[in-house]
Amino acid sequence: MTPSLLYAFAGAALCGIGLFGFIVISHLLRKLLAFNLMGSGVFLVLVGLAQHRSGPDPVPQALVLTGIVVAIAATALAVVLIRRYFHLSGKTALEDPARDTLPHQGPREVREAPRE
Amino acid sequence: MTLWLMAGLLFTPLAWAVLTLLAGFRRGRVVTWLGIAIQVLVSLALWAVVVRDGGFQYPLGGWQAPLGIELRVDGLAVTFVLLTALVAAASGLHAGFYLDPDKQWHRYFWPLFWFLWAGLNVVWLGNDLFNLYVGLELISLSAVGLVALGGQSEALRAALRYLMAALLGSLAYLLGVALFYGEFGSLSLSGIASALGQDSSGDGTGFALVLMLFGLALKTALFPMHRWLPPAHGIARSPVSALLSALVVKGSFYIAARLWLELGAPLGSLALAQLLGLLGGMAVFWGGWQALRQRKLKQVVAYSSVAQIGYLFLLFPLTWNTTEAAALQAQQAMTLQVISHALAKAAMFLSAGNLIMSVGSNRVNALAGVSHFLPFSLFSFGLAGVSLMGLPPTGGFAAKWLFLQASLATGQWWWLVVLLGGGLLSAAYVFRVYRASFVEDSNIDHFFHPARRLEIIPMILALLSLGLGLMAEPVLSVMALTFANGEGT
């Protein structure tokens, strides 16, 4: 077992933990964190596995850089949406609308469409 | 020449995205329409080039793979580029009239629209797995943004749900890419395929393929992973819904299909192929059944997308380990189904938007008696419905016919149940809408006719999807064009 392979296995483990969190947790921000964890795991696998096979390789590094940019963009979008959603509905989770008999008031009582 | 075309195809959308980001809604609209004209022309020109000379590989900016971006321009890709140009142009024009310019946040429609278009073109033309990932993410993120454009909290809920599904799907896909790269040190599809051809020992890569297909199926909303789709497509503004169901879900499906056609033979298995087909079949029935039960017009259309996507997945069992002729038929059927569903569903969402605007309600029952006023949009809706039902001479029928032939030729007669039963089920939900429009004892005595320009766009799309069945042969002959040097499809 080379260190690179160890990285890859660690990445796989992170993926698993992240996936578990992603599915189990209902709080949106924490779900998002779980997603990020999973993402990091995938990046580790990408770099580790490739180095294990063929030694240092610039391509996966470049890919991971791009991947991180994509992940940041996705996270940013998610945060904006979560914030706006909380703003409008006062909720932090995506529970089933059918169960939603007592609508909570949002913290700022803004109930119409956004005005940004 | 090709330099300019490729640049036009990929960079105009990005440049226009930035430009429109800086402008307000009305100015963005003018800028966008100019851009649409450019894009349509470029797409047509590229299409003409491929029709004349055959396909080619194009390294972007002269950089070679793996670090550079290499594009693959073949008949299928240009067909989809052209389809995208058509549907996006229609939705963009419609949105310009349909969206309320006085709602400030609507101005974000334009940049998101352009990012989406850029992502789609990347996916159609991309040749390596990682670029496809970037394209996919670009599509998903802008699509989520477009859904959130509705503004109210329901729209945000739908958008978030969509985002979560899309992110999970992308990661699954990316993990698969990592495994492939780890195994073969290559990202190009054809590279992996040829490496697999040499030694069949790619252990663990079967798992990678499954992972990627799972991620892509999740993004394509294959049953039972479809639950994010109806709320998102149902609540989005109508031009957005049109873009989403006509093009966005097709992007991820296209990648899945390409993966399968290149790598399915060595890495797939009978069980996997049949499972995907089975899920597709269940999607057809479940989606159709749900569409029948929805009370809101746009939800009906959204569930119908779930059903129609199901047909696409029949590609997998019908191309795995079958004769070349049958596999070709299945591929042609898939292509036609993608095109005809894109046209019909865009027409349907746009006309549903018009109808909702006319009657002031999004419920199916609110359409009672509207056929009295002969609304143009109802015709468009109806014609698009004919294509969804798969009745001749529509493109939907041509696709169904080819799927039928492929199923019979491969002896997988059980798909016939899906194809014929699914057609009947879609007839049931489409006729529910017609039926509502014929009710005579309603008391509506006036009817708001939307502007003609809003109505003519879905009509054109619906007529195209209707005519596709008659033009199927020439369309498919372009699709079959491969590279000039005769290298694989």
Add this chain to the structure above:
Amino acid sequence: MTTGALLPVFALMTSLTAAVIIFTLPEQKHQLRTAVNLIAAVLKLLLVGLMIWGVFQGREYGISFPMIPGVEFVLRADALAMLFAGLSASWWLLTTVYAVGYLEDSPNRSRFFGFFSLCVASTMGIALAGNLFTFFLFYEMLTLSTYPLVVHRGTQQALRAGRTYIIYTLTGGAVLLFGIAMLHGFSGDLPFRPGGHFADMSPDLQAPLTLVFVILIAGLGVKAAIVPLHGWLPTAMVAPAPVSALLHAVAVVKAGAFGIVRVVFEIYGLETANALGLLWGLAAIAAFTIIYGSARALSQSDLKRRLAFSTVSQVSYIILGLCLAGPVGVAGGLVHLVHQGVMKITLFFCAGNYAETLGIHRIDELDGAGRRMPGTSVAFTLAAFGMIGTPPLAGFITKWTMGTGALAAGMDWVIAVLVISSLLNAAYFLPVLNRIWFREQKNAWPEERQWGRFETSAWLLWPPLITAGFLVLAGLLASASFSPLGWVELIVAREVDL
């Protein structure tokens, strides 16, 4: 490409164009719409007449282009096609005239006439289709374009009928598609060809061919209203009278019957079908349908429902005729395609007149109607006698020819079927005639209205009189070469290789 090749296309386009124009016309432009309708109908009749003349001279018109890989779109005008096309074109003109009168002052006329034209375009396509695939295309188009006509009234009853109609016909369509796809699967694209394609098939094809035949007939049988697939037809009679006339006489049921004719003659070939033992089964079903439909008609108290069950019974004459598998019997069946059309269209026109002028829907309300509406009643009487098979009317010609054919084919039991059916026909028509002519009017008419100087509006009165005249002529002049029987004999001589 010559003009000759384009004639079938033009014939199709006249009604398609009319449909498009009518849909775009505003609702209140009644006169313009009527003009468009009538011009298109006359134009089409002329085109069809031209083609009939050409076909009579031995020419064939056709056009084809590839549609989907392996499948061609084929339009072809042959003698058999012209039989149906002529039927459709001439009745379109009359039904349009009738519908203009019938729907006067009612809403949604633009919608009605638009779909009406589409429906006629579909029947024209069905007539001219040159292969099963093209046939199917127009067959489904017919289903779609008749739905709005059936639900035209928009009442709950009409909507329910529409639903029944669409469930039956679309399911039938799916079954038919299944059959066509299977047939296509093992023998490729099959153009309609006199004598069929399977004259010298290999023995291992026998079982699948038999299966496919059953599937095809089941699919087509829905529209042809073969028992037990007939359920939609009596329900669909809630449609306005011109629609019923069209459904029963030309469009839907005939499309099914015509399809069966095409499959038996020009896909399988009469001899092959006979050799496979398929015609026996078909004959048995047809015979059962004839008796069953007539028997059910007896117990109906609603006039249009009685006529609907009568259609169920009569259409199967056509099918039974085919199964006689001899030139005479086949001619009897084919000629009934026209004869049944002319008689049934007359009956429905008359039923519509009673309903529109006097508000009569039930048979027991008809007492004394003959004195109030003599013209309509004479037409009704002639058509009813025609149905019963009284010489020298059209129905008699059918039954006589079929009887002769049955004897020639050695299927004597068919004579018994014909006799029983005629007795039943008499049993359900004569009481109606008795009420019309020989009973005194008991109560006031449910909803009487005065309409012009005749017994009813001239638009409503002339079409049944003309069709009634036609059915007399078809009987009297049956031996002339231009009569329906004469044309059918031409078809049999030319197409069916016996």
